[in-house]
Amino acid sequence: MKTVHVIGAGFAGLTVSLRLAQKGFQVELYESSDRVGGLLGTDQTPYGIAERAANALIRTEKAEGLFSELGLTPSFPLESSKKRFLFRNSPKAWPLTFLETLTLIGRVLPRVLIGGKKVLRPQAGETLLNWGERRIGKAPTRFLLGPAMQGIYGNEITHLSASLILGPLFSGAKRSKYKGLLTGPGGMQDLVDHLQTRLQELGVKIHLNSNVNLASLEGPVVLATSAKAASVLLAEKHPEFSKVLSKIQMSSLMSVTLFFTKAQEEFKGFGCLIPRGFDLKALGVLMNSYIFKDRDKTYNETWILGGQQEEALLDLPDNEILKLLADERFRILGQKDTLLDYRINRWKKALPFYDLNLENALADLAEVPEPAGFYLHGNYLSGIGLSKILERSDWIAEKIASEHG
Ligand SMILES: Cc1cc2nc3c(=O)[nH]c(=O)nc-3n(C[C@H](O)[C@H](O)[C@H](O)COP(=O)(O)OP(=O)(O)OC[C@H]3O[C@@H](n4cnc5c(N)ncnc54)[C@H](O)[C@@H]3O)c2cc1C
Structure with a gap:
């Protein structure tokens, strides 16, 4: 074997x-x-669970297949989660004015009808801000595109790469219809636990607290770490490849789950995304109790903060973070409720920054031959979301089987 x-x-x-x-x-x-x-x-609290980072996967066929083969019954979002808010002085289901909406339709529809959706394709080296202002206009960029992308990539669209993020939408590949999300009944830790158990059943040897040295390994190696960690691992044996990987920047995010004595009932939905320009630090809030059923004993929300420009927020002590969020929560949701408990997860330099620098680094990686027997994996390569990572896992395993099977 x-x-x-x-x-x-x-x-x-x-x-x-x-x-x-x-x-x-x-x-x-x-x-x-x-x-x-x-x-x-997933952290357990006396009031319910608090996700440390991701709260769900996109419900693709592969994601559903994974749950079913692991024997994990998925939890699907509640009807109430279909409603999503974007902040523009207050949370709104649609943040554009009537005139801005007409302008958006007038700008996009004729172009798409004449040239097909490929006319909207982003150019290489273009930021999301530039693409948005060029293609959909200033207000939709600021109030729709900006908050939506910042909610996924944790950074402002002034720096995010349009071709990395939107390019796949225009690749011509058939896209399956969006069917929502799924998670484990006890949260994402349920999925991790089921994966670990199945790996052990299949005889996979898991070495924790390991300080592995590549020189000691024989056979194919998958580097499923951050680009930075992969660069360090490869530095001695493959300096050129390692140098390209070292150019990929990481950014920091923080998730803060707040448990309250009473539910806010004015805005019931998945959550609210917050554009820049309102002097608010929070990037968005997830209204957990309106997303998944029967998991929480009390109403709770998860607030997301950070990004490349706001990394210093992660160094604030807990009491200052809670004070900042109490103020912002009042400005955004108009609520002042008694806090029962909280969980803060500070993710320093934990997510790849999907900026133009990453776009260039990935183009450079395509030019430098991958060292024989090494396979790169992770959220900086084909998408930050878990469903994309899962697709790449299948692809890498196929590739290794065809080259080493
Ligand atoms: C706040 C937040 C919310 C998110 N929400 C969602 C969401 O709702 N849905 C979604 O799909 N995605 C979401 N994401 C993104 C998603 O969680 C990540 O992209 C994904 O979990 C990354 O998985 P990974 O295995 O690539 O990297 P990681 O989870 O970072 O794993 C890398 C592992 O490699 C280990 N490692 C590093 N160096 C070495 C070494 N030298 N030797 C051995 N081990 C090493 C690390 O300890 C770590 O365990 C979110 C991310 C954050 C931060």
Whole structure:
């Protein structure tokens, strides 16, 4: 039986290990920390659960397939979560004025009708801000595109790469219809636990607290870490490749889950995204109790803060973060409620910054031959979301099977 080494046991490392083990490889999985899951995890509190980072996956066929093969009954979002808010002086289901909406339709529709959707395709080296102002206009860029993208990528659209983020929409590949989200009944930790159990059943050896040295490994190696960590691992053996990886910047995010004595009932929905320009630090809020059923004993929300320009927020002590959020919550939702409990997760330099720098680095990576026997994996390569990571796990396992099977 051939051995494959997987470094990093976040969602990328866990899922690629599963696929490799299912193909009959002996998998050795190395994790530098004392647990598997990476960014994924769920904290238990007396008032309900608090997700550390991701709260769900997009419900693709592959994601549903993963839950079903792991024997994990998925939790689907409530009807109430279909409503989403965008802030413009107050939370709004549609933040554009009547005139701005007409201008948007007048600007986009004729172009698409004549040239097809490819006329909207972003150019290389273009930021989302530039693309938006060029293609959909200033107000839709500020109040729709900006907050939506910042909610996913955790950074302002002034720096995000349009072609990395929107390019796949115009690639011509068939896209399946959006069917919503799914998670484990006990949150994302449920998924991590089920993955870990299945890996152990399949004979995958999980080495926690590991300080693996590539020189000691024989056989194919999957680097399922951040680009920075992959760059350090490859520095000695493959300096040129390592240098390109080292150019990829990471950004920081913080999730703050707040449990209240009483539910806010004015805005019932998935959450509210907050554009820049209102002198508010929060990027968005998830109204957890209106998203998933029966998980919480009391009403709670998760607020997201940070990004490249606001990294210093992560250094604030808990009491200052709570004070800042109490003020902003009052400005955004008009609520002042008694806090029962909270959980803060500070993710320093934990997410790839999907900026023009990453666009250039990925173009450079395509030019430098991948060192033989090494396979890069992770959220900086084909998408930040878990469903994209899962797709790449399948693809890497197929590739290794065809090259080393
Ligand atoms: C606040 C927040 C909210 C999010 N919300 C969502 C969401 O709702 N839906 C969604 O799809 N995505 C979401 N994401 C993104 C998603 O969670 C991540 O993209 C994904 O979990 C990354 O998985 P990964 O395995 O690539 O990386 P990681 O989870 O970072 O795992 C990498 C692992 O490698 C280990 N490692 C590093 N160096 C070494 C080494 N030298 N040796 C061994 N091990 C090493 C690390 O310890 C870590 O365990 C969110 C992210 C954040 C921060």
